[in-house]
Amino acid sequence: xxxxxxxxxxxxxxxxxxxxxxxxxxxxxxxxxxxxxxxxxxxxxxxxxxxxxxxxxxxxxxxxxxxxxxxxxxxxxxxxxxxxxxxxxxxxxxxxxxxxxxxxxxxxxxxxxxxxxxxxxxxxxxxxxxxxxxxxxxxxxxxxxxxxxxxxxxxxxxxxxxxxxxxxxxxxxxxxxxxxxxxxxxxxxxxxxxxxxxxxxxxxxxxxxxxxxxxxxxxxxxxxxxxxxxxxxxxxxxxxxxxxxxxxxxxxxxxxxxxxxxxxxxxxxxxxxxxxxxxxxxxxxxxxxxxxxxxxxxxxxxxxxxxxxxxxxxxxxxxxxxxxxxxxxxxxxxxxxxxxxxxxx
Amino acid sequence: xxxxxxxxxxxxxxxxxxxxxxxxxxxxxxxxxxxxxxxxxxxxxxxxxxxxxxxxxxxxxxxxxxxxxxxxxxxxxxxxxxxxxxxxxxxxxxxxxxxxxxxxxxxxxxxxxxxxxxxxxxxxxxxxxxxxxxxxxxxxxxxxxxxxxxxxxxxxxxxxxxxxxxxxxxxxxxxxxxxxxxxxxxxxxxxxxxxxxxxxxxxxxxxxxxxxxxxxxxxxxxxxxxxxxxxxxxxxxxxxxxxxxxxxxxxxxxxxxxxxxxxxxxxxxxxxxxxxxxxxxxxxxxxxxxxxxxxxxxxxxxxxxxxxxxxxxxxxxxxxxxxxxxxxxxxxxxxxxxxxxxxxxxxxxxxxxxxxxxxxxxxxxxxxxxxxxxxxxxxxxxxxxxxxxxxxxxxxxxxxxxxxxxxxxxxxxxxxxxxxxxxxxxxxxxxxxxxxxxxxxxxxxxxxxxxxxxxxxxxxxxxxxxxxxxxxxxxxxxxxxxxxxxxxxxxxxxxxxxxxxxxxxxxxxxxxxxxxxxxxxxxxxxxxxxxxxxxxxxxxxxxxxxxxxxxxxxxxxxxxxxxxxxxxxxx
Numbered sequence: 084x085x086x087x088x089x090x091x092x093x094x095x096x097x098x099x100x101x102x103x104x105x106x107x108x109x110x111x112x113x114x115x116x117x118x119x120x121x122x123x124x125x126x127x128x129x130x131x132x133x134x135x136x137x138x139x140x141x142x143x144x145x146x147x148x149x150x151x152x153x154x155x156x157x158x159x160x161x162x163x164x165x166x167x168x169x170x171x172x173x174x175x176x177x178x179x180x181x182x183x184x185x186x187x188x189x190x191x192x193x194x195x196x197x198x199x200x201x202x203x204x205x206x207x208x209x210x211x212x213x214x215x216x217x218x219x220x221x222x223x224x225x226x227x228x229x230x231x232x233x234x235x236x237x238x239x240x241x242x243x244x245x246x247x248x249x250x251x252x253x254x255x256x257x258x259x260x261x262x263x264x265x266x267x268x269x270x271x272x273x274x275x276x277x278x279x280x281x282x283x284x285x286x287x288x289x290x291x292x293x294x295x296x297x298x299x300x301x302x303x304x305x306x307x308x309x310x311x312x313x314x315x316x317x318x319x320x321x322x323x324x325x326x327x328x329x330x331x332x333x334x335x336x337x338x339x340x341x342x343x344x345x346x347x348x349x350x351x352x353x354x355x356x357x358x359x360x361x362x363x364x365x366x367x368x369x370x371x372x373x374x375x376x377x378x379x380x381x382x383x384x385x386x387x388x389x390x391x392x393x394x395x396x397x398x399x400x401x402x403x404x405x406x407x408x409x410x411x412x413x414x415x416x417x418x419x420x421x422x423x424x425x426x427x428x
Numbered sequence: 429x430x431x432x433x434x435x436x437x438x439x440x441x442x443x444x445x446x447x448x449x450x451x452x453x454x455x456x457x458x459x460x461x462x463x464x465x466x467x468x469x470x471x472x473x474x475x476x477x478x479x480x481x482x483x484x485x486x487x488x489x490x491x492x493x494x495x496x497x498x499x500x501x502x503x504x505x506x507x508x509x510x511x512x513x514x515x516x517x518x519x520x521x522x523x524x525x526x527x528x529x530x531x532x533x534x535x536x537x538x539x540x541x542x543x544x545x546x547x548x549x550x551x552x553x554x555x556x557x558x559x560x561x562x563x564x565x566x567x568x569x570x571x572x573x574x575x576x577x578x579x580x581x582x583x584x585x586x587x588x589x590x591x592x593x594x595x596x597x598x599x600x601x602x603x604x605x606x607x608x609x610x611x612x613x614x615x616x617x618x619x620x621x622x623x624x625x626x627x628x629x630x631x632x633x634x635x636x637x638x639x640x641x642x643x644x645x646x647x648x649x650x651x652x653x654x655x656x657x658x659x660x661x662x663x664x665x666x667x668x669x670x671x672x673x674x675x676x677x678x679x680x681x682x683x684x685x686x687x688x689x690x691x692x693x694x695x696x697x698x699x700x701x702x703x704x705x706x707x708x709x710x711x712x713x714x715x716x717x718x719x720x721x722x723x724x725x726x727x728x729x730x731x732x733x734x735x736x737x738x739x740x741x742x743x744x745x746x747x748x749x750x751x752x753x754x755x756x757x758x759x760x761x762x763x764x765x766x767x768x769x770x771x772x773x774x775x776x777x778x779x780x781x782x783x784x785x786x787x788x789x790x791x792x793x794x795x796x797x798x799x800x801x802x803x804x805x806x807x808x809x810x811x812x813x814x815x816x817x818x819x820x821x822x823x824x825x826x827x828x829x830x831x832x833x834x835x836x837x838x839x840x841x842x843x844x845x846x847x848x849x850x851x852x853x854x855x856x857x858x859x860x861x862x863x864x865x866x867x868x869x870x871x872x873x874x875x876x877x878x879x880x881x882x883x884x885x886x887x888x889x890x891x892x893x894x895x896x897x898x899x900x901x902x903x904x905x906x907x908x909x910x911x912x913x914x915x916x917x918x919x920x921x922x923x924x925x926x927x928x929x930x931x932x933x934x935x936x937x938x939x940x941x942x943x944x945x946x947x948x949x950x951x952x953x954x955x956x957x958x959x960x961x962x963x964x965x966x967x968x969x970x971x972x973x974x975x976x977x978x979x980x981x982x983x984x985x986x987x988x989x990x991x992x993x994x995x996x997x998x999x
Contacts, residue, residue, distance in 0.1 A: 113761075113763070114762070149671060150670065153673070162915070167864070176672040176675065177672070177676045178756075179563070218607070221466075234573070235533035244485070244530050249541065
């Protein structure tokens with residue numbers, strides 16, 4: 084193995100949030116391709132479904148490194164040499180089909196695209212049922228996408244090839260078009276991880292919808308009907324999806340946020356929470372959780388007395404300030420920046 | 429085991445299969461797509477880098493239009509093509525294909541002023557969103573069109589054999605769901621094979637995981653006539669490492685919005701190929717590159733597994749990356765881009781040959797069996813051609829279907845196929861796993877049926893394959909007999925098909941006694957238009973096979989010479 088210090092540190096050409104800290108830790112893509120020499124043994128612990136009666140186990144394999152080896156190459160080596168019955172799905176092997184995603188050391192990766200590490204724990208994606216070993220059932224995702232009807236319905240007749248269109252108009256949609264529906268984001272999403280507590284469609288279906296909903300050729304009424312099925316405002320903008328995306332799609336900033344803006348414009352009721360929050364900050368200079376809950380949930384928000392008491396005891400809510408609408412010292416600045424109470428539905 | 433009935437079984441979910449199904453559904457004929465992978469996410473169609481603008485579309489001149497036709501007939505097919513079919517196809521692509529795709533929502537890359545971005549040059553192309561990735565949004569659109577049209581799909585389902593009626597016509601297809609392990613017999617009035625161009629028959633191959641020549645093997649077993657099975661493209665500049673990137677190409681085609689193309693250097697650092705300089709008419713210059721590489725290899729300055737390099741070190745990063753994905757492989761390896769070249773190697777690519785069809789209907793020699801796209805033996809290499817086939821086959825099926833009856837369920841064949849598959853799953857010999865045997869077979873093909881062929885190696889490969897068939901296959905061992913997601917079982921099913929088709933490729937290679945384009949015989953180095961400007965037709969006879977030659981008509985373009993050293997022929 085090449086000691087980390089011997090690896091040349093490349094110049095970062097552009098700031099990429101995903102790569103922050105990697106140079107300092109000698110964990111750049113260049114370093115990964117040179118720290119192992121052909122023949123060095125990698126250790127893989129692969130999650131297997133019930134190969135014995137006792138339930139899932141992590142089976143350990145030692146795999147010889149091949150030049151610039153990908154995770155998929157290691158899995159293929161295992162299938163050929165150690166465990167021919169290891170179930171893992173792949174078709175294209177070169178980041179086109181998006182079917183080989185797995186979790187490697189706790190993060191979602193496309194097996195065909197990701198460099199191997201000396202020690203790897205390989206697990207199936209989260210948030211989808213496992214069929215066997217590393218193979219997940221994609222049905223839940225496919226059904227959601229189909230329900231969103233992610234195709235173009237035009238509001239104006241087609242003008243003939245080539246129709247008038249600029250790349251500027253297509254900027255966000257074209258980023259979404261890089262999606263290979265590999266489900267990395269779907270597995271990484273903590274809101275999807277909550278299960279049925281929300282009706283959130285998840286990042287991957289939203290990217291699929293964004294391909295046409297952010298296309299200026301789409302009929303806005305059709306877009307509205309589709310967005311209404313997504314529970315999009317359950318997205319907490321944590322950027323886990325964006326971090327996981329092997330296609331480098333700006334899922335939050337370039338797809339979900341523009342879709343939220345579209346939803347707010349086409350069906351303001353969907354964005355009630357966002358509008359209320361903005362209005363409170365604009366009027367009073369900071370968020371008042373009490374007012375926010377009252378305005379979003381109405382009197383339903385008062386039902387859970389235990390929760391109210393806890394919030395009050397921890398000084399998260401202050402009924403007096405809420406009722407009197409007391410402003411903070413930042414109210415003036417907030418009003419200037421956000422334009423007072425404008426934007427209220 | 430279930431039996432289902434449909435009008436038409438379409439096997440394959442790529443460009444040809446999807447378009448055939450969509451066209452059939454529009455005509456009120458009920459299709460069922462059976463796809464070994466996921467519809468629109470498997471096979472070669474995803475790999476369409478860019479889309480050739482043909483005819484007079486987008487400001488093309490008469491000369492551009494003629495160049496495109498010449499390129500297709502000469503460089504893509506070395507004159508082994510029905511030129512009238514190519515002409516019909518070109519006209520359809522110009523008038524129907526592009527408007528229809530755009531109307532359905534496909535985004536052809538524009539610049540900020542709204543102009544469609546093209547590659548300059550003698551033949552021009554455009555991209556769906558990004559060059560190098562056009563197949564992905566293209567096929568994603570098809571997937572969604574199929575869903576929107578309500579067309580039934582059986583995905584991750586492998587067709588294992590064709591079912592036939594007493595009169596020899598096709599009755600349907602037997603298949604296995606690779607996820608659940610369930611068997612289904614599909615009874616249909618017509619079967620369309622659309623299983624694609626490329627198969628993983630060599631150690632290095634552009635064919636994807638699921639491509640194991642199933643379509644050709646099934647058709648051959650039923651007695652379909654094949655053609656030009658020896659004619660095989662090669663990629664000369666796929667990444668040499670890592671192993672699974674063996675189909676990741678450093679595209680040699682002209683770049684969108686730039687006058688430049690990738691260049692290739694030998695081990696001595698000498699440039700030996702650059703499409704824009706060496707042969708601007710060779711728009712997809714695979715064969716021309718291959719000949720250039722063979723000369724380097726013979727001079728000891730490269731080898732088929734690597735030792736030569738390709739890249740864009742003569743370009744600015746922005747010039748390459750504004751409209752193409754070509755930088756992504758370099759960047760993912762941490763190679764400074766575009767300053768670094770990557771080591772490249774050869775991979776077997778599309779097969780030009782395949783099932784012999786009537787190009788006006790896509791009928792095969794078996795009644796009720798049709799072939800569309802790459803599995804056919806009539807053309808090669810563009811997603812537009814495969815799509816056109818989808819339309820022609822729908823027309824062909826529509827003509828015949830009124831008189832085609834729904835067959836009675838061929839119970840005996842179904843039971844025999846269940847037994848065959850069950851036996852494969854229960855393989856309990858003391859030999860190798862199917863996965864390893866596959867690699868062994870691929871290695872034979874790579875070493876003895878590679879770019880440069882000769883009779884002695886080809887015969888030796890036949891002996892090796894005979895041994896795999898008679899000794900190793902019966903002794904194969906499957907370690908897990910589960911039905912669900914058993915890729916070991918699938919490997920065994922694939923392997924039987926691959927063994928059959930590899931043999932047909934070798935016999936066909938022995939039969940063509942000349943060199944032509946990417947088909948290089950060391951013992952017959954001349955391109956021989958006097959004797960071999962002809963289809964190498966392969967028919968089943970009894971338990972054996974027989975070959976016959978069928979000359980091609982040359983209504984539009986002709987080679988203009990009789991015999992010449994293939995390596996000196998420009999195409």
